[in-house]
Amino acid sequence: MIIVMLIGLAAGIFVGFAFDVSYPTEYSFYISMGLLAAMDSLLGAIRADMEGKYNNLIFISGFLTNAILAAALVYLGDRLGLPFYYAVILVFGGRLFQNLAVIRRIIIERYLAKKERDITN
Amino acid sequence: MKRKAILYFIICLFVGCSIVVLTKTVNGQHLFVSSKVLDDYRITIEGERKDMENIIKLTDESREELETLEALTAAHEDISREVEAKLFQDLHFYSLAGGYVDAIGPGVEVVIDDGTRDLEYGENPNDILVHDLDLLLIINELKDAGAELISVNGQRIVDTSSISCSGYTVRINGQFYARPFVIRAIGDGSRMSAALIGPGGYGTVLKDWGLIFRISILDDIIIPAYVEDRASKYMTLSTADKVKEGEKN
DSSP, X not given: OHHHHHHHHHHHHHHHXXXXXXXXXXXXXXXXXXXXXXXXXXXXXXXXXXXTOOOHHHHHHHHHHHHHHHHHHHHHHHHHTOOTHHHXXXXXXXXXXXXXXXXXXXXXXXXXXXXXXXXXX | OHHHHHXXXXXXXXXXXXXXXHHHHHTTOOOOOOXXXXXXXXXXXXXXXXXXXXXXXXXXXXXXXXXXXXXXXXXXXXXXXXXXXXXHHHHHHHHXXXXXXXXXXXXXXXXXXXXXXXXXTTOOGGGGSOOHHHHHHHHHHHHHTTOSEEEETTEEOOTTOOEEEETTEEEETTEEEOSOEEEEEESOHHHHHHHHHSTTOHHHHHHHHTOEEEEEEEEEEEEOOOOSOOOXXXXXXXXXXXXXXXXXX
């Protein structure tokens, strides 16, 4: 799974460099929000995978709805002149750290459990 | 399992791609463009486009005029009547614009007077007096808002007009005037008044200082002709061969 992800990242970076993608600067915030939503979904999926609760449908629908809501909030904030994107950054950023903490805990628990088994054997 | 791998791959691809795209364009700068800035740019662009259209229209009109005149000369017809009409039209315009005749038209009348409020302790009385600079700034704002003719206290503002401070009076075109000052301008009344009394307009600023500032939109503003001496001593007509290369701007 890690290999697939690394290949995906490398391919994405390659695509980004290979094709000279340009977009109007007013959309840079939407792309940032999409990036945050993608990273959040990715970490959430890894966590669910490790907890054994992974579901394809939840993964993809979560990513899409989160991205759409983030874009809608940015657009609304832009119209109203209010920095609504703070909400998106805070929620997604907070969830990133939370998911990472859970993943770390699971890995450490697995490691400790393995060590315990090794000692008892 | 396979589907999961594909999904992970797609999301990672997206993440990598957008990171690269963002870093390439943003270049480390914070690039949040507010809608107000966008709006300002849009208005500027529209204004420029309108200017271009106007210039194109002007050139078209001039070309048409030239073509008709050329056609008339080519047909060996007598064009003195057309030329005479055109000359009279020009004369009419230049005598109006130059201030040689009285003018009438719709516009605004601005009345400025010294403030009547009590001074704060230790406050400079200059704060509530009308100065030459106030008049100059208002005249400039009026011109910016499309004023065609302007007079101050009946003194026509022409190309050589000056407004300067002289103690408790203001010197306009060499004559001394005391408060109150009445500025009349012919032009688009609503636009000129909006420029002065809108938020941040100079009229609002004067009112905030405590001066008396009134503006009224009128249908028949009369602006008298320029009556002061207009002799010129130094300027002569420049012909093309006297201008050196590259000195024409």
